[in-house]
C-alpha cells in the first residue's frame with residue numbers, strides 16, 4: 335500500500351488542486367490532513383471572521399472528500415510535529431503541500447522538511463496553487479522579483495496561467511482507523527461580523543460561476559462604484575483557496591471583453607503582491623521602501639478611524655462596512671487607508687493590524703503590501719499621492735448611497751450635502767477629526783515636499 339499525505343493549507347478545495355492531484359497520481363491511498371496550527375493562534379492570526387469562514391471551508395472539504403470515499407483528518411498542534419506523527423501512523427512515503435509565499439509559510443515548510451528528515455518520507459511542494467502564476471516564474475533580468483506592477487503584468491500575461499485540473503472522482507484512505515479532532519463549527523466562534531459571507535468550496539464555486547456567467551462588462555467601468563458593489567467578492571475564497579486563482583484567471587480570460595480583462599488585471603495584482611512578499615518576507619511588517627516617516631499616534635483619532643467616527647462620511651461608511659461584513663470594497667480600503675496614513679499620518683502597521691483583525695480575506699501578502707502601497711512605503715510609483723475623501727466620495731459615491739447604507743445618521747441628506755455634513759447644523763454626527771488642508775500640509779512637510 336503506497337500512502338501519501340496531502341497537507342491542506344491555503345488550498346481548501348477539490349477542484350483544480352495540483353497538490354491533491356499529484357498525491358493521487360503518485361499513491362494509491364491518500365490522507366487529507368488539515369492542522370490547526372498553534373503558531374497561527376499565538377500570532378493572533380485566527381481572527382473570528384476568518385475562523386468562522388474556515389469552519390465552513392473545513393466542513394465543506396470534509397463533505398466533498400466523504401462523497402469520494404475519503405474524509406478530512408483534522409489535528410491540532412505544531413504543524414511539523416503533527417505531520418510527522420501522521421506519517422509514522424500511516425507509513426506515508428510523501429507529504430504534498432502548496433508552496434507558500436510568507437515568512438511563516440517558509441518556516442513551516444522548513445520545519446516539516448526537518449521533521450521528516452529521518453523518516454524516509456519526502457516533502458513535495460507544488461507551485462501555482464495559491465497564486466495563478468508561481469512567484470519567481472517571471473522576474474526582471476538580474477532580480478528576484480518585480481517591484482513595479484505594469485512590467486510585471488506584461489510578463490504575467492505573456493506567461494499565461496496553467497491549465498485547470500478537474501476534481502478527483504475517488505479518494506481512498508489507508509486501511510484502519512485514523513484519529514481526527516472534531517471539525518470546528520461556525521456557530522461556536524464568538525464576535526463574528528453579522529454580515530459575514532459563507533465559506534466553503536461549494537459557496538465559492540457558486541459565486542465564481544455566477545460571477546463569470548454574469549455581466550462582467552459592468553466591471554470595467556463599475557468596479558470603483560462604491561454603492562454599485564459590482565466586484566466579485568471572491569477575495570475570501572481566493573484567500574482560503576476554495577476558489578483556484580489559476581482556474582478563475584483562465585476562465586475570466588476566456589470570457590474576455592473589457593470586463594474580463596479588467597478583472598484578470600486585478601488577479602494579477604494579487605500575484606504581484608505575492609511575488610513581492612515571496613522575495614521580501616520582511617515586507618510583511620517592515621517598510622519595503624523606507625521614507626523616514628515619524629508617524630503620529632493620537633489614540634482618539636485612531637479610535638475615531640477604527641469605529642467609523644472621523645466625520646468624513648465615506649471613510650466612516652467604509653470602516654463600518656468592514657465591522658459589519660468583515661469585508662470592504664476596494665475603493666473604501668484605498669480611502670480608509672489613505673486617510674489613516676496620509677491624512678492622520680498614522681503608521682500603516684496600525685491600520686494593517688486592524689484590517690487583519692476583521693477582514694475575512696485578511697491576507698499577509700495582499701493586506702500588508704496594499705497598505706504599504708497606499709502609505710507610500712511600498713511599490714506605488716507615486717508614493718506621496720493623497721486621496722481627498724471629499725472629492726473621492728463625490729466621484730465614487732456620487733448619489734451618496736454608499737454613505738446612506740452604512741451611516742444611518744446621514745441617511746436623510748441629499749446627495750449634494752451628504753459628503754460634507756459639517757456644513758449643516760443639528761446633525762447627530764461628529765465633526766471632522768482633522769482639517770484636510772492642514773493635514774495635507776503636515777504630510778507634505780513630513781515627506782520633505784513643502
Ligand SMILES: Cc1cc2nc3c(=O)[nH]c(=O)nc-3n(C[C@H](O)[C@H](O)[C@H](O)COP(=O)(O)OP(=O)(O)OC[C@H]3O[C@@H](n4cnc5c(N)ncnc54)[C@H](O)[C@@H]3O)c2cc1C
Pocket residue numbers: 557565566567568569570572573597600601602603604605607662663664665667668671689693695696697698700701702704705708
Ligand atoms: C489597504 C488595503 C488592504 C487590502 N487588504 C486585502 C486583503 O487583506 N486581502 C485581499 O485579498 N485583498 C486586499 N486588498 C485588495 C482588494 O481591496 C481586495 O482584494 C478586493 O477589494 C476584494 O474584493 P473582490 O473580491 O470583490 O475584488 P474584485 O475587484 O472582484 O477582484 C478580484 C480579485 O482580484 C484580487 N485583487 C483585487 N484588487 C487587488 C489589489 N489591489 N491587490 C491585490 N489583489 C487584488 C483579489 O484577490 C480579488 O478577489 C486590500 C486593498 C487595500 C487598498
